[in-house]
Amino acid sequence: MTTPTTSSPTTDEEDLPHTKDTGDPFDRDVLPTPPGATAALLRSLLAPMKARVALTTLLLLLQQAAVQAGPLLVAYAIDRAVPAFRADDHGPLVAVAVGYLVCALASGGLQYAFLIASARVNQDVLLDLRGRIFRHAQALSIDFHERYTSGRLISRSTTDVESLRELLSEGLQELVTVILSFLYISAMLLWLDLGLGAVAVASFVPLYLLVRVYRQRAGRVYRVRSTAIAAVIVKFVETMNGIRPVRAFRREAVNEAEFRVLNRRHERTNGDALLEMARYVVGSRLVANTAVAGIVLWGAYRVAGGSLELGVLAAAVLYLRRLYDPIDRLGMFLNSYQSAAASLEKIAGLLAQTPSVPEPSVPRELPARRSELPGREVVFDGVGFGYRTGGEVLPPFDLTLPAGQTVAVVGSTGAGKSTLAKLLARFYDPTAGRVLLDGVDLRDLAMAELRRGVVMVTQEAFLFSGTVAENIAIGRPDASREEIERAAKAIGAHEFISALPDGYDTDVRKRGGRISAGQRQLVAFARALLADPAVLILDEATSSLDIPGERAVQAAMATVLKGRTAVVIAHRLSTVEIADRVLVMEHGRIVEDGSPDRLIAGTGRFADLHRAWRDSLA
Numbered sequence: 001m002t003t004p005t006t007s008s009p010t011t012d013e014e015d016l017p018h019t020k021d022t023g024d025p026f027d028r029d030v031l032p033t034p035p036g037a038t039a040a041l042l043r044s045l046l047a048p049m050k051a052r053v054a055l056t057t058l059l060l061l062l063q064q065a066a067v068q069a070g071p072l073l074v075a076y077a078i079d080r081a082v083p084a085f086r087a088d089d090h091g092p093l094v095a096v097a098v099g100y101l102v103c104a105l106a107s108g109g110l111q112y113a114f115l116i117a118s119a120r121v122n123q124d125v126l127l128d129l130r131g132r133i134f135r136h137a138q139a140l141s142i143d144f145h146e147r148y149t150s151g152r153l154i155s156r157s158t159t160d161v162e163s164l165r166e167l168l169s170e171g172l173q174e175l176v177t178v179i180l181s182f183l184y185i186s187a188m189l190l191w192l193d194l195g196l197g198a199v200a201v202a203s204f205v206p207l208y209l210l211v212r213v214y215r216q217r218a219g220r221v222y223r224v225r226s227t228a229i230a231a232v233i234v235k236f237v238e239t240m241n242g243i244r245p246v247r248a249f250r251r252e253a254v255n256e257a258e259f260r261v262l263n264r265r266h267e268r269t270n271g272d273a274l275l276e277m278a279r280y281v282v283g284s285r286l287v288a289n290t291a292v293a294g295i296v297l298w299g300a301y302r303v304a305g306g307s308l309e310l311g312v313l314a315a316a317v318l319y320l321r322r323l324y325d326p327i328d329r330l331g332m333f334l335n336s337y338q339s340a341a342a343s344l345e346k347i348a349g350l351l352a353q354t355p356s357v358p359e360p361s362v363p364r365e366l367p368a369r370r371s372e373l374p375g376r377e378v379v380f381d382g383v384g385f386g387y388r389t390g391g392e393v394l395p396p397f398d399l400t401l402p403a404g405q406t407v408a409v410v411g412s413t414g415a416g417k418s419t420l421a422k423l424l425a426r427f428y429d430p431t432a433g434r435v436l437l438d439g440v441d442l443r444d445l446a447m448a449e450l451r452r453g454v455v456m457v458t459q460e461a462f463l464f465s466g467t468v469a470e471n472i473a474i475g476r477p478d479a480s481r482e483e484i485e486r487a488a489k490a491i492g493a494h495e496f497i498s499a500l501p502d503g504y505d506t507d508v509r510k511r512g513g514r515i516s517a518g519q520r521q522l523v524a525f526a527r528a529l530l531a532d533p534a535v536l537i538l539d540e541a542t543s544s545l546d547i548p549g550e551r552a553v554q555a556a557m558a559t560v561l562k563g564r565t566a567v568v569i570a571h572r573l574s575t576v577e578i579a580d581r582v583l584v585m586e587h588g589r590i591v592e593d594g595s596p597d598r599l600i601a602g603t604g605r606f607a608d609l610h611r612a613w614r615d616s617l618a
């Protein structure tokens, strides 16, 4: 199963990964999260807002104090204020009523302040996190994107961030509330009556055990569930990304069957999670109700015997209800905690990835371009290469392309032409040797300078949302309209662009702005020309053009390639006619190297190819 790496409208076979997609987005094997990365991520997210986190905690602490004063006031009312009221002293009862009201108002106000403060913290954390995911994923090298599908990236920045949001917005508050009320209430109960307090505290032991068992079991279930939901998303995205081949090869039924399996698996794990939850809720209620029943029974016995005041018993029962109430919700919190922990771990794994093609720490500058020497010299010095997933693709070789030379690279499918080009554009670093641009190792060049110096146009010809003009100007955003049009004219794209509904201002993603594969290539070509690189690589860049279109580009090529070093990869040999030099590749090796005339006159592979091509034209 192959997986698309971009949401490109075409399916570029060449850039599809050759790794096997396990369909398991948790992917410990593909992307293990280094130990400690999750905690470090959490710390780095919260570090900038320490003060605000402290403030929110304080607000919650105060709010809990206000809430938990209630039963105490009830006890006071029953045992002191009501008897005083009977003795015509109204003061204490009024004080209790006022006190109750004040506590209620204070707790409401504090809760409001807390919700606003915590929402701000959460928003900033999530904003930061999603930004980091995008920035990081975009900065990672091509080979990462070949292993990690776009579906996975989407599920990282949607589902995973959302589950963190759930935790932060509800779960965390829940946990702190539960812990605080446990502390407050235990202290109150023990203070009110040591015996009753001790019984209540003793009931924590089975509850704690219950929570522990639940955490373990639910943890397992949630891990499986988060894998299952991500598999559903990956399948969905992949199918829709590849909707054209899906249609073309009538894969709908197969896809649907595969999707049904994944969808069912996800629902099943949901059912498992609910079952665990139900067991936990029933168990915790059982413990809680048994404890309350025991306390009521024992308390009533003691009240009858005169060793306990009725108000204290009433307060104890009220406290116990409040104590056990949030335990159901604690289960809920543990759920969101589990899935958020799994999500955070996956996000941390992604963020811990380092680009395999890193920016140099101390970049070197390219020597100034001497005007009498057009382009830049390219040297492959003992370069060897193999993709991460396979064996050696290019055995070590040396190759020098003098500045300004136009080199055609031909050879059969899979020979390694595109691989050579991608090494020159530094999409990958060679596994052996170095690629030099005017004597500077590509690894020592700042990415910005490299991208200015070396531009590669591929068959894919991806267009971004925006206008045609914007798409042409990508390599040089400050280009004037005149320069954009000049570039388009030079490669013969001006006519079709002018014929679009809004000409150069046509939005390529809107109705009427849809342009054909060949036209896309022309736009990509104009883009490369406008970027004016010292080294231009064309990898099947004209493969979608019709013969007149290619002829037009051919005619323009002489001007386009003048003043730069060019590597032209093409199956159609017409492209080769303008080359100064031809390289023939077979199985990763350069087997022929010479001027086109010399090679055609010879008896080698290129002579054969050329003869076959000429015959096909006749």
Ligand SMILES: Nc1ncnc2c1ncn2[C@@H]1O[C@H](COP(=O)(O)OP(=O)(O)OP(=O)(O)O)[C@@H](O)[C@H]1O
Binding pocket: 014, 015, 016, 017, 018, 146, 387, 388, 389, 390, 393, 411, 412, 413, 414, 415, 416, 417, 418, 419, 420
């Ligand atoms: N991203 C990748 N991961 C792993 N292997 C790859 C990758 N891209 C290409 N290969 C392998 O490297 C070899 C050379 O591929 P390359 O794309 O360079 O060939 P090519 O000469 O450009 O072929 P074509 O004419 O079909 O474009 C092939 O065997 C291919 O399977």
Ligand SMILES: [Mg+2]
Binding pocket: 014, 417, 418, 419, 539
């Ligand atoms: Mg290729």
